[in-house]
Amino acid sequence: MTKNKEATRYYSSQHESSVCKALGAWKQPNSGASLFAAGDVYNKNASLLVECKTAMTDKESFSIKKEWLEKISEERKSKRFQNGCLAFSFGPNSPNFYIIDEKLMKFLVEKLQEDMEE
Secondary structure, eight states: OOOOTTSHHHHHHHHHHHHHHHHTOEEOGGGGOSTTOOSSEEEGGGTEEEEEEEOSSOOSOOOOOHHHHHHHHHHHHHTTOSEEEEEEESSTTSOOEEEEOHHHHHHHHHHHHHHHHO
């Protein structure tokens, strides 16, 4: 990881580390830049591949690009992962937020309902 706080890589690496900690996951070597290491973060036990995006400074808004969601969908399929999501933050002092597809949202709702019944 770079220690240069002027570099995008510094903030990206910090964000990826926080996502790993939150999800019990691992960082992809070289942040998914190589052909055989898709995504930024992964958790094999959850069959989950995560693409991470963050801003270098705190923002009030953050635009999500459709191509990011399409990319993680394709990459998770190529890695034979069942699930993919986009993790993003509004900057270094922001919590992480996640964008998931409808299939994963339905699964989450089902699990939440089961927990409420217990």
